[in-house]
Amino acid sequence: MAQNINRRVQTLDEFTIQQVRDFPHATGELGRLLRDIGLASKRVNVEVNKAGLVDILGDAGSINVQGEDVKKLDVFANNQFIGVLRHGISCAGIGSEENDDIVIFDDEISNNSKYVLLMDPLDGSGNIDVNVSIGTIFSIYRRVSELGQPCKLEDFLQPGNRQVAAGYIIYGSSTMLVYATRRGVNGFTLDPSIGEFTLSHPEIQCPKNGKIYSVNHGNFHQYNEGTRSYIHTCQRKNRNNGGPYTQRYIGSMVADVHRNLIKGGIFMYPGTTDKPKGKLRLLYECNPLAFIAEVAGGKATNGEISILDLQPTELHERSPFFIGSIEMMDELERHLAQG
Ligand code: AHM
Ligand code: MG
Numbered sequence: 001m002a003q004n005i006n007r008r009v010q011t012l013d014e015f016t017i018q019q020v021r022d023f024p025h026a027t028g029e030l031g032r033l034l035r036d037i038g039l040a041s042k043r044v045n046v047e048v049n050k051a052g053l054v055d056i057l058g059d060a061g062s063i064n065v066q067g068e069d070v071k072k073l074d075v076f077a078n079n080q081f082i083g084v085l086r087h088g089i090s091c092a093g094i095g096s097e098e099n100d101d102i103v104i105f106d107d108e109i110s111n112n113s114k115y116v117l118l119m120d121p122l123d124g125s126g127n128i129d130v131n132v133s134i135g136t137i138f139s140i141y142r143r144v145s146e147l148g149q150p151c152k153l154e155d156f157l158q159p160g161n162r163q164v165a166a167g168y169i170i171y172g173s174s175t176m177l178v179y180a181t182r183r184g185v186n187g188f189t190l191d192p193s194i195g196e197f198t199l200s201h202p203e204i205q206c207p208k209n210g211k212i213y214s215v216n217h218g219n220f221h222q223y224n225e226g227t228r229s230y231i232h233t234c235q236r237k238n239r240n241n242g243g244p245y246t247q248r249y250i251g252s253m254v255a256d257v258h259r260n261l262i263k264g265g266i267f268m269y270p271g272t273t274d275k276p277k278g279k280l281r282l283l284y285e286c287n288p289l290a291f292i293a294e295v296a297g298g299k300a301t302n303g304e305i306s307i308l309d310l311q312p313t314e315l316h317e318r319s320p321f322f323i324g325s326i327e328m329m330d331e332l333e334r335h336l337a338q339g
Contacts, residue, residue, distance in 0.1 A: 012038050012177065012188050012197040019183070030165060030181075033090035033115055033140065038177060038188075038197055040084040041136055041169040044077045044122070045190065048134065048171040073128050074098060077121035077136065085117060092116050092143055092151035095315050097123075097284055102315065106150045115164065116143050116155045118284040123168075124252025133172035135254025139288040140165045156283065156315060160308035166288035168254045178204070178258065180292040185261075201262075206298035209327040210264025211242055214249045214256045222272035226339020227303075230332045241331060253280065257289050257323060261296060266324030266332065270303065277318040282310060286321045299329040303336050 010018070016031035078098040085091040086105045093104040095118040105113075117140050124134040142164050143155040167179030175190040177197050187201030213234040220228065234245040248265075250256050256267050271278045280286055290300030290307035300307045300323035310319065322332055 009191075010199040012199075015186065015188070015199055019181075029090045029114060030140070032088065033085075033117070034165070034167075034179060036084050036088040036090065037081070037117075037138060037167070037169075040081045041175075041177060042190065042195065043080045043084075044073075044136065044169075045171055045175045047073060047076055073134075074122045074125050081119060081121050081136070086110070089113065090115060092155070094119060095156045095283060096121060097281060097316070102151070102153055102156055104150045111148055111150055114142055114147065116141050116151050118156060118288075120281070120284045123254050123285065124250070127250070127252050132250060133170055133252050133255040135171065135252060135258075136169040137254060137285055137288050138167055139163055139284055139291070153315070157312045159311050160282075160287035160290055161306075163287065163291045163308075166291040168258070168288065168292070170254050170258055172255060176200070176258075178261075178292065180295040182295065185292055185296045204261060204296050206261050206293060206296040207264030207325055208297070209242070210260060210266070210325045211245045212248050212260060212263060212265030213245045213328075214247070214260065214265065214267040216249060216251075216269070217247070219270075219272050222274060223270045224336075224339055226336035227268065227270045229339055230335035233331070233335065241328075253285065253289070257293070260324050261293065261298065264325045264328075266322070266328040268323075268332075269321045271320040275318075276320075278320040280318060280321045282307070282312055282317050282319040283315060286319050286323075289323055293323050297326060298324055299326050300324075301329070301333070 013035055016034050020026045020028045020031055078096055085094060089109050090113050092110050092113040093102055093116050095102045097120040117138055119138040121136055122134055123137050127134055141158050141162055143151050145152040145155050165179055165181045169177045176187055178187040185204040187204055188197035189200040191198050236243050260267055269278045269280050286307050293300050302320045303322055
């Protein structure tokens with residue numbers, strides 16, 4: 001079969017180099033950091049793909065700082081990202097869902113790196129054992145502490161609106177890396193034949209409206225009045241909003257949010273009567289996805305204010321989370337205000 005050899009595919013590296021060229025004052029450090037993230041995620045991808053074949057499924061027998069079981073792949077992913085970033089030259093330290101405290105890369109090169117990274121190395125880990133999409137989420141900040149010194153906790157406790165870049169990797173039917181800077185959101189699909197992420201979804205824009213809502217219905221009776229009222233609206237025939245909507249909830253937030261970003265939709269993880277702050281972590285789950293959504297023209301709040309305006313006080317704090325297409329978010333907010 002004849003192949004179109006003229007087709008121009010841009011790899012993640014080529015893309016980030018191009019971005020640096022467009023900005024004469026850029027040092028290329030962010031591009032190197034993104035390349036390191038791409039490398040670590042390719043290693044994780046290899047393990048995810050053979051998870052059913054080797055003895056890597058199941059619990060690692062320990063419990064993470066959130067009091068949840070740690071799966072073996074979580075540990076593997078965490079170690080891969082920390083290992084690659086520690087040996088790279090563009091990251092001063094990381095904060096991870098899997099580590100109680102920040103990990104400071106205290107060596108001469110890392111102490112002179114201007115970025116720190118927060119991550120959930122393997123989100124949706126409850127889905128590992130059943131072959132459902134899982135993901136990595138990351139958030140990058142310019143540090144506020146003095147260069148030349150080890151990074152500090154204050155570098156990580158910055159509001160989301162100070163993120164320099166944020167992204168996620170989905171290990172799904174294909175593996176994709178999506179990342180945002182203030183200049184835009186771009187998606188790269190891993191081409192297994194060359195082992196490179198290639199630009200497949202340039203300049204992603206979140207549709208203003210959608211027909212999908214994603215929420216854990218099992219908790220419905222624990223949500224507040226406003227949230228329940230909005231969910232009822234999603235389920236009704238409505239000429240204004242195109243309802244009833246379709247309900248889709250994978251239980252892997254990266255996959256749920258990615259689908260809604262591409263197709264239009266809303267994802268909610270509200271607080272419940274048992275857990276008023278919900279389940280999701282502000283710094284490495286909500287903030288990065290909120291940044292991506294807002295750069296793409298969507299919106300993300302905690303039900304009251306923009307996620308990106310919250311001032312974090314703890315590394316592992318949680319927040320209610322609502323994210324999606326702008327018009328659906330506006331409608332949700334009207335219900336929350338009345339509730
Ligand atoms: P995890 O970090 O332990 O994997 O938990 C986060 C995940 C999200 O991906 C997903 O949206 C949510 O937990 C599902 O939680 P629930 O089963 O309570 O609906
Ligand atoms: Mg998670």
